[in-house]
Amino acid sequence: xxELLKGNFSTKETVEDTETETTLEQRFEKEALKKLGGSIAxxxxxxxxxxxxxxxxx
Amino acid sequence: xxxxxxNLENRHDSKTDGQLGMELVANMPEITKARIQxxxxxxxxxxxxHLNRGQSLKALRDVSIAEGDSALVVSAGPxxxxxNVAEKLLASNYKGxxxxxxxxxxxxxxxxxxxxxxxxxxxxxxxxxxxxxDPNLTEADLRADDYFSRQDMDISFSDELRANEQIIELLExxxxxxxxxxxxxxxxxxxxxxxxxxMDIYWxxxxxxxxGEKDSVTKQLYGMNKLPCVNAGGNVGSACWMxxxxxxxxxxxxxxxxxxxxxxxxxxxxxxxxxxALALVGEENLGSLYIRLFNxxxxxxxYTDPAYMWYRTSFLEMAAEADCITYNxxxxxxxxxxxxxxxTLEQFLTGQRTAIQQ
Numbered sequence: 001x002x003e004l005l006k007g008n009f010s011t012k013e014t015v016e017d018t019e020t021e022t023t024l025e026q027r028f029e030k031e032a033l034k035k036l037g038g039s040i041a042x043x044x045x046x047x048x049x050x051x052x053x054x055x056x057x058x
Numbered sequence: 059x060x061x062x063x064x065n066l067e068n069r070h071d072s073k074t075d076g077q078l079g080m081e082l083v084a085n086m087p088e089i090t091k092a093r094i095q096x097x098x099x100x101x102x103x104x105x106x107x108h109l110n111r112g113q114s115l116k117a118l119r120d121v122s123i124a125e126g127d128s129a130l131v132v133s134a135g136p137x138x139x140x141x142n143v144a145e146k147l148l149a150s151n152y153k154g155x156x157x158x159x160x161x162x163x164x165x166x167x168x169x170x171x172x173x174x175x176x177x178x179x180x181x182x183x184x185x186x187x188x189x190x191x192d193p194n195l196t197e198a199d200l201r202a203d204d205y206f207s208r209q210d211m212d213i214s215f216s217d218e219l220r221a222n223e224q225i226i227e228l229l230e231x232x233x234x235x236x237x238x239x240x241x242x243x244x245x246x247x248x249x250x251x252x253x254x255x256x257m258d259i260y261w262x263x264x265x266x267x268x269x270g271e272k273d274s275v276t277k278q279l280y281g282m283n284k285l286p287c288v289n290a291g292g293n294v295g296s297a298c299w300m301x302x303x304x305x306x307x308x309x310x311x312x313x314x315x316x317x318x319x320x321x322x323x324x325x326x327x328x329x330x331x332x333x334x335a336l337a338l339v340g341e342e343n344l345g346s347l348y349i350r351l352f353n354x355x356x357x358x359x360x361y362t363d364p365a366y367m368w369y370r371t372s373f374l375e376m377a378a379e380a381d382c383i384t385y386n387x388x389x390x391x392x393x394x395x396x397x398x399x400x401x402t403l404e405q406f407l408t409g410q411r412t413a414i415q416q
Contacts, residue, residue: 032337037090038292038365039180040264043372046379048304050269051286
């Protein structure tokens with residue numbers, strides 16, 4: 001953080017970097033998670049087809 | 059509990075069979091939405107100029123497809139080869155509708171079966187076109203993505219360049235005879251192939267959310283292209299089943315190749331998300347991600363991954379509310395439960411639908 005925050009002022013209180021560093025492994029896992037899943041997210045138990053004209057078969 | 063990369067690490071010690079997989083099932087809609095929605099909607103915008111090259115799916119409601127009130131869905135699960143779906147179908151006198159996923163199109167056409175309707179859904183930019191044959195496919199493309207060659211889906215796809223040539227040849231021959239329910243989410247390459255092959259196109263929107271909700275993406279999409287929106291059930295096989303009864307009005311709908319899982323002896327390496335599974339939990343913990351299920355009708359074990367498990371759960375819920383009787387003639391896999399008759403394909407084809415095992 002100190003490497004990133006460079007300016008011509010000083011803060012009144014000490015600022016600590018509370019953000020946890022993301023490890024390479026975590027980033028890898030996050031990317032892997034993104035690739036899981038199906039072809040479309042929404043699944044309805046009852047609504048099968050919809051258009052503006054009607055809400056038939058809800 | 060939401061699974062994130064940050065808390066996944068702490069789950070690695072949980073080696074209970076399938077436990078992490080079951081936790082991930084609940085996250086599948088969210089994960090899918092993050093991966094799919096933007097590309098699907100973007101594709102829909104790009105497809106606007108092509109809508110006049112086909113009709114709305116609504117038009118299919120007025121078309122009498124095949125004889126009688128039954129439909130047979132052909133999906134591309136590993137069972138279609140093991141149970142010889144095509145041979146049984148050809149040997150029968152079945153005159154009902156045949157609805158195929160785009161992924162089973164090669165299998166059907168190679169056996170001389172021209173489906174009454176082919177359905178495509180997934181917006182993936184490069185993979186889905188492979189089911190249609192990609193005229194620009196190179197060996198470098200194959201080296202970059204082993205999704206098809208690795209899997210136990212259609213053995214012919216393991217010889218990928220040859221399979222690619224074959225589907226191109228077959229669609230050149232049969233393309234004009236094929237009706238296709240082409241999702242607005244389809245990639246540029248898929249749409250291009252459907253147009254090139256002169257397929258009979260019926261456009262539709264997959265539902266991204268409940269159109270009744272405020273700020274619904276589905277409703278906005280409808281406002282843009284005026285296409286009917288269909289609950290696709292998470293995957294193209296379920297979308298085929300949905301269209302069979304909700305669009306074509308069939309009352310008896312059988313599914314084949316709808317494994318939603320793998321045979322017990324299938325190596326993890328041959329599953330669809332193996333690489334991702336490996337990245338998530340490591341080789342030693344793969345057992346925590348894959349879920350094992352005992353099929354009581356077959357007295358046989360199968361296993362599945364979180365995505366297929368989500369499809370399975372969703373399908374069972376949808377089947378309970380559907381305006382049709384659903385028959386699972388896959389003769390394998392994990393799709394069994396209330397509201398689905400688990401029978402053989404021969405039973406269905408010969409009209410022995412009363413032999414229902416629930």
